[in-house]
Amino acid sequence: MGTFIQLVIDGLSTGSIYAALALAIVLVNQATGLINFAQGGMAVLSAYIAWVLNGFGIPLLLAILAAVVISFFLGAVIERFLIRRFEGGDPDTAVVATIGLLTLITGLCAWIWTYNNRLFPSLFPLETVQIAGAVISVRSLGTIVVIVAIMLLLQALFLGTKLGLALRAVAINPASAAFSGVNVGRNLMVGWGLAAVLGAVAGVLVAPQLTLTPGMMDSALVYALAACILGGLSSPIGVVVAAWLIGVLENLAAVYVPFIGHDLKIAVPFILIFVVLIVRPQGLFGRKAVVRV
Amino acid sequence: MAANTDLSTRTRVLGRPWVPWAAAGLVIVLMIVLPLILPEFANQTIARIGVFAVAVLGLNVVMGYTGQVSLGQIFFVGVGAYVTAFGVNADWNIVLIFVLACLVPAVIGLLIALAAARLGGLAIAMVTIALPIVGVPLAKRLSDFTGGSQGTSARFSSAPEWTGLYDDQWQLYIVFLIGGITFLLTRNLVRGKYGRAFAIVKNNEAVAGSMGISPYRYKVLAFTIASLIGGVSGFLYMVVIQYTSPETLNFGHSIELLAAMVIGGAGSIIGSLLGGVWYVIVPYVTGIIDPNITALLQGAILLIVLFILPGGLVSLPRLWRRRGRDAGRGGGVLGDDGQPDAAASVTGTPTVGDALGAPSAGGPSKPSPPPPTTQS
Numbered sequence: 001m002g003t004f005i006q007l008v009i010d011g012l013s014t015g016s017i018y019a020a021l022a023l024a025i026v027l028v029n030q031a032t033g034l035i036n037f038a039q040g041g042m043a044v045l046s047a048y049i050a051w052v053l054n055g056f057g058i059p060l061l062l063a064i065l066a067a068v069v070i071s072f073f074l075g076a077v078i079e080r081f082l083i084r085r086f087e088g089g090d091p092d093t094a095v096v097a098t099i100g101l102l103t104l105i106t107g108l109c110a111w112i113w114t115y116n117n118r119l120f121p122s123l124f125p126l127e128t129v130q131i132a133g134a135v136i137s138v139r140s141l142g143t144i145v146v147i148v149a150i151m152l153l154l155q156a157l158f159l160g161t162k163l164g165l166a167l168r169a170v171a172i173n174p175a176s177a178a179f180s181g182v183n184v185g186r187n188l189m190v191g192w193g194l195a196a197v198l199g200a201v202a203g204v205l206v207a208p209q210l211t212l213t214p215g216m217m218d219s220a221l222v223y224a225l226a227a228c229i230l231g232g233l234s235s236p237i238g239v240v241v242a243a244w245l246i247g248v249l250e251n252l253a254a255v256y257v258p259f260i261g262h263d264l265k266i267a268v269p270f271i272l273i274f275v276v277l278i279v280r281p282q283g284l285f286g287r288k289a290v291v292r293v
Numbered sequence: 294m295a296a297n298t299d300l301s302t303r304t305r306v307l308g309r310p311w312v313p314w315a316a317a318g319l320v321i322v323l324m325i326v327l328p329l330i331l332p333e334f335a336n337q338t339i340a341r342i343g344v345f346a347v348a349v350l351g352l353n354v355v356m357g358y359t360g361q362v363s364l365g366q367i368f369f370v371g372v373g374a375y376v377t378a379f380g381v382n383a384d385w386n387i388v389l390i391f392v393l394a395c396l397v398p399a400v401i402g403l404l405i406a407l408a409a410a411r412l413g414g415l416a417i418a419m420v421t422i423a424l425p426i427v428g429v430p431l432a433k434r435l436s437d438f439t440g441g442s443q444g445t446s447a448r449f450s451s452a453p454e455w456t457g458l459y460d461d462q463w464q465l466y467i468v469f470l471i472g473g474i475t476f477l478l479t480r481n482l483v484r485g486k487y488g489r490a491f492a493i494v495k496n497n498e499a500v501a502g503s504m505g506i507s508p509y510r511y512k513v514l515a516f517t518i519a520s521l522i523g524g525v526s527g528f529l530y531m532v533v534i535q536y537t538s539p540e541t542l543n544f545g546h547s548i549e550l551l552a553a554m555v556i557g558g559a560g561s562i563i564g565s566l567l568g569g570v571w572y573v574i575v576p577y578v579t580g581i582i583d584p585n586i587t588a589l590l591q592g593a594i595l596l597i598v599l600f601i602l603p604g605g606l607v608s609l610p611r612l613w614r615r616r617g618r619d620a621g622r623g624g625g626v627l628g629d630d631g632q633p634d635a636a637a638s639v640t641g642t643p644t645v646g647d648a649l650g651a652p653s654a655g656g657p658s659k660p661s662p663p664p665p666t667t668q669s
Binding site for chain 1: 356357360362408409411412418419420422423426427430431433434544548551552555556559585586587588589590591592593595596599600603
């Protein structure tokens, strides 16, 4: 029973990382209708920035906050000068543009910091606490708390502020939003900036565990995409729940299903997806898209 | 007047029914002669281009023509390669091996498509991304079949004694033969009834449905054909490279393949060929420039090409012609194909006089109507 609880909490913790990245993908997708494959790469770059700042002697928390702010502007700049060229065009070209961006950012990180693993200090102490007979690391609990707090903040931003209203308006109908005096371009930049911030948080939270390498977020990106399909691209809450589900299930399957083990646990979310797709093609929480001719 | 005659002669010659046959004949002659005269390295490079051009062609069927983003194409190439390696090492008949190398990926593709095609738009991309990601650990796990992490090699494409050819020449001939047939069959497929159905599904699924074309069925069909062509590519991969490992179906290769397809030109047969060239040549070139920044350069080149040519390399001649025409109208400079000149002389305006009279302006005084494609 102790092992089981421990696995569930650890699963929720890794699931939270996927959730942050998945939310970033949903945010971009809702605003611009494209899937940003570079989201993981941008997160890695943010983590490297935090690492460098920390290396200059800036306290870790401040370094992370600074990296988050830098990431916001980086995301906005990428939208303005790179992605805007492809918005409204052929979606395949836009997807490939984000793939090019992923290659570029990964290459940039590899060029500056090489492919060697860098140790990233943890924001949380490496202690463990005993809960109901299970040994649970403070890091897992901390990760979950941080991600939940950020999600609540984001929800408050979207539902309770004028900026959130404008962002939603741009996402739903850019043309009407523009007619109502909303600056669509600036809001798209803000959307990308916020997505980059979410990615940055995911990056600095996962870096201590995986150690910092240019390809660190590659598998996290895949899990995040899986969460997006499973939860439905139109539902932020669904995506988060799906990400947690994936985190927990893959942890449990790795331990309790001998054939899967740790090497094949990445297959778990996709088996889950196949089952869900046959029953609910729009995802667990998604709305069925109605297309007008 | 001379230009006018020239133009009409040209259209008359190009319109003749024997011209495509002559072009095809020329290509076939080149395909027979080139392997004999080129150095070994060139032959190997061309063979590799052939292998990946076929893989890109398969991706084009599902993505370029049917509009379903697939990130799993390399998985089917890998399955084809593994089946070939296994068959060769088990001493099966080579024809049987080839058939299996096509059929096994096709069946896997069919099963996956039956579930994945229920999703619309980019969601298919996110399902198919799983194939290479799950494929790598799976290939490591099934070590009896795949040789585990070390991979497996199969030497079966050495040139037979009676031909007197070198191995690289023999391999290139195999690639030309199988790849050529695959390209020809695919070209016929996408230009016929199925190609039109794919195009409607790509443009508007609702319209397709209202015309009695089931989007679901055609998506599954396109995906299955793409997997089958991926299997052909996998077979050729083993012919040329003779070794495969889990690294073959690495996720990175899958997105490079996708990039190669868009760069070459989505929904184009020639574009698939250019995509294969891109896939093989660009890593080679960036490796020469500076091996440390290969990934950086590849990403940058990819983005630059997308910025300049969103339609892929295949749209380059069109862009070129338009440039030439604009220049011809603006400054009286001839386009590379001489068409601005021809268009001007048809309406009786001497191009040289136009250039002297209004060197800078785009010619509001010029009576000739602009060529139709200039403004598009």
